[in-house]
Structures are given as C-alpha cells and as structure tokens.
Amino acid sequence: MFIVKYIKEVFNAVKSLLVGLRRTGYYFTHHKEIITQQYPDNRDTLHFPDRFKGEVVMPHNENNEHRCTGCTACELACPNGTIKVITQFDITPEGKKKKAIDKLVYHLELCTMCNLCIIACPSDAIVMAQTFEHSVFDRSELTKILNNPGSKIMEGVE
C-alpha cells in the first residue's frame, strides 16, 4: 500500500508539472498573445483617454487669449504649492483698473496630477493635457509659465 501511495504521489506531481508546461508551451508557440507595446516606435498610434492627467496647461485661442481671471482658486486648491499666480492690474479701455494675471507659474516637478486645481477653477481656464513625456535634462525646465507672453484675457470671462 505504501508503494501504491508512493507511485500515485509521483504520478500526480508529474501531472501537475506537465499541466504547467503545457500552458507555457502554449504561449511559446502562440505569438499572437504577445502584449508588448513597442513604446517609442508606436508613439504615433498611442491613444490616451481624454481624461488622462498629464500636466496642467492653459489653452489659448487663436487671438492669444486665455480665460484666466487670476482669482487664485487653483493656487488655494493645490495641496503642494504647485501653482503660483502672479497678478497685475490691467487698465481696461474704459480706464478702469482690472485684475489680471501677469504670470501663472506652474511647477511640474511638484505636481501630483490630482486634478483639484482644474475642479476649483471657476472659469475653466486650465485643463489637463495628455502629454506624458516630462523628462528634461535641467530641473529648472520643469517650472513653466502657463500663459503665453503677451496673452490677454478672453472677452466676456469674469
């Protein structure tokens, strides 16, 4: 009886190993199952969902206008101090003083893509871009100014 048990044990062990070998053997012969993405080569066909949080950008229209009013809601919402809004006072054509942004400084190196600033923004001036290749050679390049030079606030945005 001992021998029968012994042989049974060996048989079951070998069987379980063969089952595993069959599985890897299957994948060895079926190259269609390969899931590798050849990343730098497939850059053109890479698709990112619209909601992908890559980095904060400020869209400008063709007249170099943005929607930021300089209300600093994003600055307050940010947990890391990523955004600094530097405001200045524009003189409107009517001669009134109006608060506007001089620079919207964005520290990408501190950003954790938590999306809180985008939600906080009342005028939808900033959005998340789908970029993801953020590496640079110099750390200072990660500090960005989001508004284009000479840009203005869009008409009708309060």
Next chain:
Amino acid sequence: MWNFSNIADSIHKWLNLTFSPTLATIIEMVIVGVCVIGLFAVLGLVLVIMERKVSAWMQIRLGPNRVGPKGMFQSLADTVKLLVKEGMTPTGADKFLFNLAPYIALIVAMLLMAPLAFAKDFQMWDLNIGVLYIAAISSVSVISILMAGWSSNNKYSLMGAMRSGAQIVSYELSAGFSVLSVVVLAGSLNLNTIIQSQADGWWIFKGHIPVFISFIIFIIAVTAETNRAPFDLAEAESELTAGFHTEYSGMKFALFFLAEYVNVFIVCAIGATLFLGGWMPFHIGHWEGFNHIMDYIPSSIWFFGKTFFLIFLIMWFRWTFPRLRIDQLLNLEWKYLLPISLFNILLVTAMAILGWYF
C-alpha cells in the same frame, strides 16, 4: 561539405607535409584551442539570446529586439557591457581564491568538451572511459562555486555556496545512476561505442520505459547540477539576491555566467549522446530506405539539434516552475530520485541480460 572528419584529415595531412611532425602537432593544438575558444564564445552568445527569447515568448513578451535583426546581437552587446564594467574585489575577500574561482569554473567547462563527439568521427579525445571522465571532471565544478561563495566574505554568497554544495553532490548520484543504465545496455564506457550501439535506434526508444525513466531522472539531475531553476537555490535571487556570485562583477561575473551556460550545453550534449544517439541519425530497426534518407542529414546537425532540444527543455522548466526549498530539494533526491534510480538500474540490468531491446 558537412563532413568535418574530411576537413580535419586534410588539414592534418597538409600540416604534416609542410612542417616537421612536432611543429605540425603544435599548430594542430593551437587550431584546436582556438576552435574550442570560438565554440565557447559562440555557445555563450547563442544560449543567452536563446534563453532570453524563450523566456520572453513564454511570458507573452517580445524579448530583446533592438540590437541587430530581431535582437540577435543582444548578447554581444551584453558582453561588451560586461567588458567595460569594473571587476571589483571586495576588501574583506580572500583575494586569491576569489580570483581563482572563475578560472576553475571555466576550466571545468572546457575540459568536459574533450570527449564529446560533435559529429561523425569528429571528436577531440576518443576516450575509452568517456563516461567516467565526464562524471569525474563534472564533480570538480562544485569546487569553483564553493570557492567563489566562501572567498567572497559575504553571507549570501556563503549560504548560496553551501546550498549548492549540498545540492550538486546529492544530484550527482542520480545523474550517475541514470548514466549507468545506458552503460549497462551498451556495455561500454566509450562514448563512441555508445553512439554506435544506437545505430538501429536510440536508447530512449530501444530501452522501453526503464531507460525513459532514467532519461527523466537524468534531465532533472542535470538541471539541479547546473544550478538552474527550479533548482537554482545557489543563486535564488529572491532569497540570497544573487547567491554565490553576489560579489562578482564585470568580466569575472561574465565568466561564471558563460561557464554556467556552457555547462548546460555540455550536460545536454551528454544527455543527447547517451539517450538520443548523439550524432547518430534517427534510425528504425531495418527500414533501410527510411534510414538512408535520415543519413542525408549531416551528423553535426543531428547532434546540435538534439542538444538544443534538450537545452530548450531545460529552459522550459526554468520559465515554468517555482523554485524548490532546500529541504524539498534534498528530499526529492534522497526520497524519490535515488530509490527510483536504484530500482531502475536493476530493471535495466535484467532487461539487458534478457536482451529485451531491439
């Protein structure tokens, strides 16, 4: 064209005609040395890329595909990388043994090449005790591992070396017994005679189930002897980081790496020689027509084909199974493989005496 023995003969004749016999012998030796070194290097490169491709495909990956066509030169690039790495010796190490160990690993691997018959009549040393020679030399390989592990003055290395010491000596037994079963059937220790005895069929087919069992035991034992997964306890990277070669870097590490792969080749070549007929083409009994067709395929292709099939088998094991624990590893040997092979050799002897093989 594929007949190596003719080429060797013509070179031999030409050398003896042009030079004095002594000089001719020396030149022949140099040629052999260079050839063996070349074979060594090529084997290392081919086996590394093969392992990487096999593992990649089993793991639903593409594997290396950047250097050269389909990544075929990847291992060359790896070699260059290892060449430019600094080979360090730890301050606390036993420097003499530490530097000696890779040489020994390589010498052992090299010496095992001698009795292998790579093709018909193409053998360095037609030794009449070839099997014994292989068994004797291969047991030296454990010394290089013990040396490397002990001299590193690193606890992981030490444990890896100790483990592999216990492991290799244990598995040498069942490897030896499974080899013996073929020796009993062939009645000779000469590798050439063993190959000749398989002219009408390989031992794995002729020997029925007992030889098949010893073939399986042989494969398991040599996987353990070459320290490959699932028996890679000597370098179990999730327990001992890199085991016995933790402290080795640069070219010294590369030599260990190379020796490991060449050892895999050698044990598979031995397996192919003993069980699958070496360079002997696939013959079935007295089917003259079929045997004749098979003879058209050059003998070197038969040899390398069989060897690489066995290498693939060992790689297949590596990329499928989890690693064993040290006590399970020794249990497997002492409770399963050794009693089975002891019993098996009796069966084979009975079979040999009765002549139950065609």
Next chain:
Amino acid sequence: MGSSSMIVLIIAALAFSSIAILIAKIVTKATTNPQKGEPYECGIPTKGTTWKQLNVGYYLFALIFLIFDVELVFLYPWAVVAKHVGWMALVEIIIFFFILFMGFLYAHKKGALKWK
C-alpha cells in the same frame, strides 16, 4: 588527439579567461572608495563575521554523498561487463544494493536525510 587535448583545453581556458579579464582591466577605469569594498548586504553594514562555523546540515549530505559516490564508482566496471556476465551480475548487484539500501534506510531512520 588523445590525452594532450586536456592540456590544450586547460591552456585554452586559461588563455580565454585571462585575456577577457585583461581586456576588461585595460578598458575599465577603476575607482576605489572604502564603501565599494564592503560586502553587499542590501546596503546595510554586515554584522559579525561571515567565516564562522556553519550549521552541520550542509556537511551531512556531503558525507552521505561520499559513501554513495564510492559505491557508484564500483558500479562503473560492473556496468560495463554486466551484459556479458549475465544473471550472476544481477544477483551480485542485488546483494550489493541490498547492503547499500540498508545503509540508506539506516541513515533515513537516524534522520540524517532530514534537513535541520
């Protein structure tokens, strides 16, 4: 080529590894600092010495192996002639194995084959 091939192979192995290591020495630029020479232990300085008495478990297997390996060497000449000698060879080897197996069982009973 005969037994001279052993010398050739040893010289080839030595030449191969020496040249490889020599080239590596020439190509690489060695820098030293005390931390580099420390034994690797996951980045933590090692505690105590490495070269000390180790658990006997490893050596036990080596000893048992020794016994069996000597038997294995005895088996080689037997194996060559077994086919010619005939049934007597089988009977002899069964007796031989029986003694061997008794020793094996004894070692097993004593717990020598259990990992400690």
Next chain:
Amino acid sequence: MVEEIGTTEEGDLIINVGPQHPATHGVLHLVITLNGETIKKVEPHLGYIHRSIEKMCESLTYRQFIYVTSRMDYLSAHINNHACALCVEKGLQVEIPPRAQVIRVLMDELTRIASHELWWGAMAMDLGAFTPFFHAFRERETINDIMEETCGARLTMNYMVPGGVMADLHPNFQKKVKEFITLYKLKIKEYDELVTGNIIFQNRMKGVGYLSAEDAISYGCTGPTARGSGVSCDIRKLYPYEVYDKLEFDEVLETEGDSFARYMVRLGEMNQSIKIIEQLIDNIPEGDFQAKTKVVLKLPKGEFYSRVETARGELGVYIVSEGGSTPYRIKFRSPGFSNLSALDHMARGHLLGDLVAMMGTLDLVIPDIDR
C-alpha cells in the same frame, strides 16, 4: 518553544534582508537571525520611505488630504481614498447620491482585483516562477486601462471627493468592464494551471507560516491574512458601507492558517469581486455623481472613525477635528503595519526560503506600512 528558538547564540548568522532586496518589494529591512537555514528571529526595521503622511495631512484641507492617501497603499489607492472620503462625509453628514455609491463600490472592487493580480504575480516571482508575473500584468493592465479612461490615471487615481466622485463614468466604462470580465473568466483557469495546482508551489506553501485564529486577532491581522486563519473580519460584511449590504457575496474563509490558505483566500476574493461587479455593472442608478458640498469643508468638533476593507485588510481613518478646515490629528490604521508584526511569530523555526513565501502571502506594500 518559540522563546527558546528566539534566543541568539554564538554561531548564529545575522543577515540583513532589504532594504535593497528583490523579495521585499520596496524598502523593507528585515534583520534575520539564522541558524544554518532555520530562522530564529525576524526583526523588521521600517521607515525607509516614511513620509509622515499623518503630519502632512494636518496642514492640508479636507479636500486636499484625500489625494495624499493614494500614496499609502498605492495598489489599492482608490480604497484608501474611499476610507478618507467616508470619514469626512461622516463628519459632514452628507448623503451620497446612489449613483456615486455604486461607482465607488465598482471602482473599489476593480482596484481589489488589480491589487490581487499584482500580488499573485509578485508572489509567484518571489517563489522563483517568473512567468506568472507577466501573465498577471496582462489582466491588471486591462483594469488600469479602464481606470485611466474614467479617472484619468492608472495608479493613483484620486477619483474620490467628499460627497461623491470627481467625474461621471466614461461612456465606455460598462462595455469595457464587461469585456474585462469575459477576459478574466477565460484567464483565471491558467492561474490554477501555472501556479495553484503546481506540486512545487503547493509544497512551498502548505504548512508554512502558520497563524492561529487567536494569534491573528491578537496581532491585529486583518484582510486575507486573518481570513486565511478563519477569522471573519471582512468590514464589507461586518460594518457595511455604501451599497455592500445590498450585494450578494461571500466572505472567503479558510481555516488552515498557512500560506496556502491565505493564497486561496485571495484567489477566492478575486472571484467574489467579479461577482459584485457583475451585480452592479448593469444596475448603475441614474442621478448625480456628487453631492452638493460647500467649497471649504469644515468638520464639526469631534472625532470620526471610518473603516473600509482594502485589498490588504482593514484600513481605519481616525480624524480628530477642532472645527477648522484642516484635521487636528489624523491617524491611519493601516492593515500592512499590523500584518507585518505577525511575521516574526510566523517565521520562527521555518527555513529562509519560507520567509519569501510568508512575505508573499502577507502581501506587504511598504508605503502602507511606513505611511
């Protein structure tokens, strides 16, 4: 007996495993006292990635601190966020819209499957089988793609806000989840073929790292670690939150208490999660995905404690509020910290190779332990 083994003697080998070690999956540092191969003592040294999240949260507002917790147990980031959101909601006493509740539960369960997938692969890799790791990633990446589409990120989603979720589900969500379920059911059989049924694997796991039910409770083990010992501790069953009380699923319990039992619990949990997703995916109620909350959240003075079941066990969030817009003191009772404390007890007397199996089945995520 345990105490006897635990004493160090002359001739014992002290080995550091970690912080730079393949088996610790991060920067855990274990000091192991060995006699031969037998473990006498395991002593964890923590703190290599301690970022003092509790202290950080004291200076962040209730809206902001949720995102930080993604960095604790990054494999179940979503569930961590959930625990924090629940705690804040408890203080604010807001009603969460049913749609948001269902979305949260769906995401939780997807995260749980993703986490267990990674655990499965990594554990098999620890035991020396590399191939399962890549096979596990195939399914995990599918979940990550679903997450990316809806939440905008693959790992640290930050999809929770107090009062609901940040955005509505992506239109493709239902379709993709159903596709995933089909894929999962097809591929889960391979897991058994490759790992579960394998004789080497079973021998490595069975009888290794035994933890009795009493010890599991005493050490504060939760999640699959405790359920492998037969302790019923699923927060989703005991203290149901969101819609868990309306769902049909089983608490997976094994009684052996060894590594294999913990392994089987996790595999069973993946199937239960699929069951939950199947129940919910066609029944997502219409409505708001977020309750109306004030811009600046202020919790009333008091103490709030919420607990959820993460992939690793019970995560407790304890907020002490002084009535301001930031927490006065916040404490995360992380599952990994308590689970790790049982490692020494489990490992004593086993071999070094078993330690890897034990650590694998404890499913340690180091940031979760260090916080």
Next chain:
Amino acid sequence: MENEELKTTITALLPSATFEEDGEWLNINIESKDWLPFAQQLRKGDSLFFDYLFCLTCIDWKTHLTMVYHLSSTKYRHNIVVKSKLDSSNPEIETVSNIWRTADFHEREVYEMFGVNFLNHPDLRLLILPDGWEGKKPMLKDFEDPINMIKL
C-alpha cells in the same frame, strides 16, 4: 452589547471611569495608572471580551497628550474607545503588548513619534525613525522640521 450595558459593566469594573457618548462609539476616559488592570479585565471578561485592538494612537493637545485605544470584540462585535490623559512633560503609561500583541508595533510607533514611554514594554526601540534620532518627537505639534521644503 449596547452602549448602556457596556457602561454599567465598565462602571462596575472601574468606578472612576467617565464616559462620553457624542461619538460613534462609547468613549471611556480613565486615569493612566488604572490602564493595565483595566485592559486585562476588558480582554478577559466573558461579557466584554475585547480581543481585538484595532487602533492605538496618541493625540497631542499641546497641554497634554491623550492615548486613544480603539477596542473591538470579534465575538460580540461591540466597540469601545478608551482614552487616557498623559502628562506632556513626562508621558508614561503601562504597555498592553502582552495583552494585545499588535500593540507591540503600535506602541513603538507612538513612542518614537510622540515620546510616550511605555512601561515594561519588551522591546521599546525606534522602529521607523533612523537609529540615533535625537531631538523633538516628530508628530508633536511644536515639532519644526529644519529642512521643510514647502511651507503652505
């Protein structure tokens, strides 16, 4: 057991205990010197059976420290919170690591983060902080990080 029942049982055990019920669970305020015997009774008592210590932490109230123990029973599924005031100049309390072994690690964490000295703790060493850490305990409210990168 409901909160009312718990209250009567615990009052019988420790008459000096005071209760708060505004939170989710019953809060019990005790003197730090009563803690160890009280903890033993909480663990052992058949009707209480608090075998699961699921959270152990400390709160720095600037004037004093408060140890907070969240206890639960896996048998009866009732929860309580035990709180004990500690003197901030010399915080000391008996360890409960021999009653609930999870307290071992949690107490070590509290020891290094708040400086609470757990009497009779078997292994009260630094767990998370690097060896040789000196100075203020990091989780105290008046801790100033010399290399604080971001100030909000």
